[in-house]
Amino acid sequence: MIxxxxxxxxxxxxxxxxxxxxVVVALLLxxxxxxxxxxxxxxxxxxxxxxxxxxxxxxxxxLTRATPLIFTGLAAAVAFRARxxxxxxxxxxxxxxxxxxAIGAGAVTLPPALMIPLVAIAGAAAGAVMMLxxxxxxxxxxxxxxxxxxxxxxxxILFVSMMLDGALKDPMGGGWxxxxxVLPEAELPRLVAQTRLHAGLLxxxxxxxxxxxxxxxxxxxxxxxxxxxxxxxxxxxxIRVNATFVRVAILSGALAGLAGVSEVAGLKGNLTQDLxxxxxxxxxxxxxxxxxxxxxxxxxxxxxxxVFVGAxxxxxxxxxxxxxxxxxxxxxxxxxxxxQLFLQWKVGWRGRPAAGGRA
Amino acid sequence: MIxxxxxxxxxxxxxxxLRIATPLIFGVLGELVCERAGVLNLGIEGIMTAGAMAGWMSVYFGADLxxxxxxxxxxxxxxxxxxxxxxxxLGRSQHVxxxxxxxxxxxxxxxLYRMILPDVSSPPxxxxxxxxxxxxxxAIPFIxxxxxxxxxxxxxxxxxxxxxxxxxxxxxxGLAVRxxxxxxxxxxxxxxxxxxVRILAVVAGSAIMAIGGAFLTxxxxxxxxxxxIAGRGWIALALVVFGSWMPGKAVLGAILFGAFxxxxxxxxxxxGGAIPHQIFLMLPxxxxxxxxxxxxxxAAVPKALMIPYVxxxx
Numbered sequence: 117m118i119x120x121x122x123x124x125x126x127x128x129x130x131x132x133x134x135x136x137x138x139v140v141v142a143l144l145l146x147x148x149x150x151x152x153x154x155x156x157x158x159x160x161x162x163x164x165x166x167x168x169x170x171x172x173x174x175x176x177x178x179l180t181r182a183t184p185l186i187f188t189g190l191a192a193a194v195a196f197r198a199r200x201x202x203x204x205x206x207x208x209x210x211x212x213x214x215x216x217x218a219i220g221a222g223a224v225t226l227p228p229a230l231m232i233p234l235v236a237i238a239g240a241a242a243g244a245v246m247m248l249x250x251x252x253x254x255x256x257x258x259x260x261x262x263x264x265x266x267x268x269x270x271x272x273i274l275f276v277s278m279m280l281d282g283a284l285k286d287p288m289g290g291g292w293x294x295x296x297x298v299l300p301e302a303e304l305p306r307l308v309a310q311t312r313l314h315a316g317l318l319x320x321x322x323x324x325x326x327x328x329x330x331x332x333x334x335x336x337x338x339x340x341x342x343x344x345x346x347x348x349x350x351x352x353x354x355i356r357v358n359a360t361f362v363r364v365a366i367l368s369g370a371l372a373g374l375a376g377v378s379e380v381a382g383l384k385g386n387l388t389q390d391l392x393x394x395x396x397x398x399x400x401x402x403x404x405x406x407x408x409x410x411x412x413x414x415x416x417x418x419x420x421x422x423v424f425v426g427a428x429x430x431x432x433x434x435x436x437x438x439x440x441x442x443x444x445x446x447x448x449x450x451x452x453x454x455x456q457l458f459l460q461w462k463v464g465w466r467g468r469p470a471a472g473g474r475a
Numbered sequence: 476m477i478x479x480x481x482x483x484x485x486x487x488x489x490x491x492x493l494r495i496a497t498p499l500i501f502g503v504l505g506e507l508v509c510e511r512a513g514v515l516n517l518g519i520e521g522i523m524t525a526g527a528m529a530g531w532m533s534v535y536f537g538a539d540l541x542x543x544x545x546x547x548x549x550x551x552x553x554x555x556x557x558x559x560x561x562x563x564x565l566g567r568s569q570h571v572x573x574x575x576x577x578x579x580x581x582x583x584x585x586x587l588y589r590m591i592l593p594d595v596s597s598p599p600x601x602x603x604x605x606x607x608x609x610x611x612x613x614a615i616p617f618i619x620x621x622x623x624x625x626x627x628x629x630x631x632x633x634x635x636x637x638x639x640x641x642x643x644x645x646x647x648x649g650l651a652v653r654x655x656x657x658x659x660x661x662x663x664x665x666x667x668x669x670x671x672v673r674i675l676a677v678v679a680g681s682a683i684m685a686i687g688g689a690f691l692t693x694x695x696x697x698x699x700x701x702x703x704i705a706g707r708g709w710i711a712l713a714l715v716v717f718g719s720w721m722p723g724k725a726v727l728g729a730i731l732f733g734a735f736x737x738x739x740x741x742x743x744x745x746x747g748g749a750i751p752h753q754i755f756l757m758l759p760x761x762x763x764x765x766x767x768x769x770x771x772x773x774a775a776v777p778k779a780l781m782i783p784y785v786x787x788x789x
Contacts, residue, residue: 149583153590201570253764257771260716262517262570264767266709267760274760278753400574437589442582449575450557453567 120461130459135405135412138455139419142447146440153436160430167429168422174429176311180383182414182421184209184392186320187375188399189406189413190327191243195368197331197408198340199347200251200361204265205372206396207272208246212239212373214276216380217284217295217387220302231301236319236377243373244366246272251365255358269396277389286386295387304382316378321414323371328410340364372396394442401449407459420445482741486617489734490624494695496733497625498523500632501687502711503718503725504639505551505680510715511643512676513656513669513779514562517573519684520708521580522554526685528584531692531699532591534601544628544689551685552678554580559677563670566783577708585701598698604628626694628686633726635683640722652676656777659784669784684708706760713763719775728766735762 147157168178188205195202202208215238226234250264279285280293288296304315331337342350343360351357375395380387402420406412427441457463482488502519509516516522530547534540554576561572592599604626612623622630643649651672654662659669687707692699714732718725736759743755 149586149590203574253768253771257768259764259767259771263709263712263716264764267706267713267763270706270709270760271757274753274757278751281753282751397574397578400571401578404571435593437586437593439582439586439589442578443586446575446578446582449571450561450579453561453572453575454565456567457565 120463123460123462126459131407134455134459135407135416135452138405138452139448141451142444145447145451146444149443150436150440155434155436160434160436163430163433164423164426166426168426172308173311174425176308176313178418178422178425179317180312180314180421181425182418183314183316183320183382184375184379184395185398185402185417185421186317186324186414187371187378188395189402189417190320190323190399190410191368191372191375191396192400192403193406193408193410193413194327194340194371195247195364196403197344198360198364199344200254200364200368201262202247202265202365202368202372203262203400204247204250204268204396205368205375205399206392206394207265207269208243208369208372209376209379209392209396210272210276211242211246212376213380213387213391214272214279214284214376215239215242215373216302216377217298218279220298220381221284221296221386222299225299226301228301228303231299232304232381235298235302235381236374239373239377240370241373243371243376244369247365247369247372248362251361255361273389276387280387280389284387293389297386298381302381303385304378312383314378314382316382319374319378320417323374324410324414327367327371331410336360336363372399375399398445401445401452404449404452407456420448483734483738486620486624488737488741489621491737491740492734493621493625493629493730494733495736496730497629497632498687498690498695498707499711499714499729499732500636500726501690502684502708503714503729504632504635504722505682505684505687506711506715507718507720507722507725508639508643508652508680508683509555509677510780511656511720511777512652512673512680513659513777513782513784514559514673514677515569515573515781516555516558516576516677516680516684517570517712518554518558518576518580518681519573519711520704520706521577521584522551522681522684523688523691523704523708524577524584525550525554525580526688527692527703528588528688528699529685530689531601532587534693535599540604540693543693544631544686547685547689548682551688552682554685555678555681556674558681559674562783563673563677566785569781569783581704588699588701598700600697601693603697604694628690628694631686632690636722636726639683643722653777655784656779659779663786670786673784684711687711710759710763713767717766717770719770719773720777732759732762735759 150157150160167174169175191205216235219238220235250261253259253264254261280295284295286294286296307313339355339360342355343357347357379391398420402413402416405416423444424441427438431438506516506519526547529550530543533543533546558572558576561567562569606624606626608623612619651667654667655669655672662669691703714728715725717728739755739758743752
């Protein structure tokens, strides 16, 4: 008989081992549909690894892909820590991107030292507002934020589509629904010549470190965690729970908005309707793999980005749909959920002494 | 305003409204069964996608339509079982598990579609369910032609609504479902196994949702498209709250929603491009949020919703 004992502390080895094991199991599970599709599984995984990290260029592609995932992963981690279910990062990302082109594509002209911060603030603010509305509906009216944030994704994306057909449509775009490119002053500099890697990565890394420090060393960070662990207890301890939700919402939405800023100003140059292939949703998986730890988000984001970039290469070579990457991401989330059991409980066998354990 | 009145009074309008409402009725009923047992199922959007894909693919490969519906329901039930294993048996977060199921079911469906049909540019069509057109039904004034203009799946949806209502309130099984959704410990004291009841409810609810997805490929669009569920699962979630977790009210909400959607499509045509079409496309999502705000004050949430139950633990 299996015996479970609650764990009181999680060793670093376990904290690292469980997500790694979850991803490995997810990759093994993904081998099943690959095998059914008649793909040589071993070769497929070798190609994926090469595509993700087999050359300097591949590595820069992976880090480029990781940049928005770090932002959206942080957005999810920050919110989920306080048990504020922000499933709207996809829409917040687009809101941030929209603000970037609204301001950065010619409406304002300033030197880069002012232009880039201005665009970043606008994008972060747009994302924050998109999360603030569902959160106020939650704190004022008790409306569940899960459904409202999910629905808000569709509203924002349709609004983007409307703007790209109307006010923000590029007059030189040949009729395509796309915005004008952002001014050179608003563009984020490239980090490595001849690659697409841009300064958005540095901003994402800085955000991760800042959130980590904020979580650890500030009262607001402590309050957010307390609300997540036990809202009733937090309220009893004098923490203003609703104010905490609002702060967390602004931070979370702003982070997702920055993902949009970074994609437009750093990578694409303009806004199109296919800016994000689900970065907002993948951010949730990233956050869960990282066990909501801000620095873990960076590692998980790079890994998930590697899966996407590697799957692209593998898919092109072997004729496999690139949706295999989305499948691996989804499977990683499910295996991680199971893996969490090993973080919560010590699994042993009946018969061993286990004080306070239960069968 | 006379024009609007004329529009709403036509049989064609209500045929469209009921057709638009049908996938939502399935979705609402499936989600309601899960939530009544205390399990939030955010897998709904993905389960509907998988149902749409499974039903369509079965027919595409030569199965008859009802076999396709059965396959869709079976796929939905399997995904429901996975959701129940993670949330009910292992006590994982219902929010995160549901998102995981949605990501898994939709990416799995898309992957399968792409692998089976790598080179198609336009989605292959199937011979769908046809409107029943029963003469005896059409003879009934106004309501008759509206119903006769629907396919068999709409009748299945309405029959399921009656069945879910009956089972939940008139049978011991339904009482057990409601009991474990309100107070699983008390239910267990009555000899009900909350774990088993919750698993069965999630499996049954997920099967129903999947048929809602299958309706879209087998009765509405006759083909499978990417992103074709387009938030219908999330709208169904909102409608369950709007209907205060009562099947009758929730189904009525879905029909009202269908009517609103049919109305906005006609309004859009009447406006002739004076207002960007995206505004109209946004309305269903905005309306869902407004509906949630309106009912939020008097929402009668099942008390044990989203709370994992561990035997013998208070």
